[in-house]
Amino acid sequence: MKGAAMISASKRFLKTREAYWTCPSLHGFSRLIEASIELHQQILPGNPEGRGWPGIAFVLYRDALISISEVALLWNRWTRN
Numbered sequence: 535m536k537g538a539a540m541i542s543a544s545k546r547f548l549k550t551r552e553a554y555w556t557c558p559s560l561h562g563f564s565r566l567i568e569a570s571i572e573l574h575q576q577i578l579p580g581n582p583e584g585r586g587w588p589g590i591a592f593v594l595y596r597d598a599l600i601s602i603s604e605v606a607l608l609w610n611r612w613t614r615n
Contacts, residue, residue: 543576548603
C-alpha cells in the first residue's frame, strides 16, 4: 500500500461521493463505483477478492471516510447558520 496513491484514491472517493449525493445520476453512480474500486485496489493490491481481515480493513476504512465526510458536511451546515 503506497501512501500517496491511497490518499489520492481516498480524495477521489470522497469527491465523487459528495458529487453523487449532491446531484444523483447514472453517470455519477458509475464514477462512484470506479472510485470505490480504485480505493479497494490501493488498500488491497494483493487480495482482489477482499476476503478475510484485509477485506474488513477496506470496509472499515471506507466507512471511516464516509463518516468523516458526513461530520464535515454537518459541521459546515451548522457553522453557516
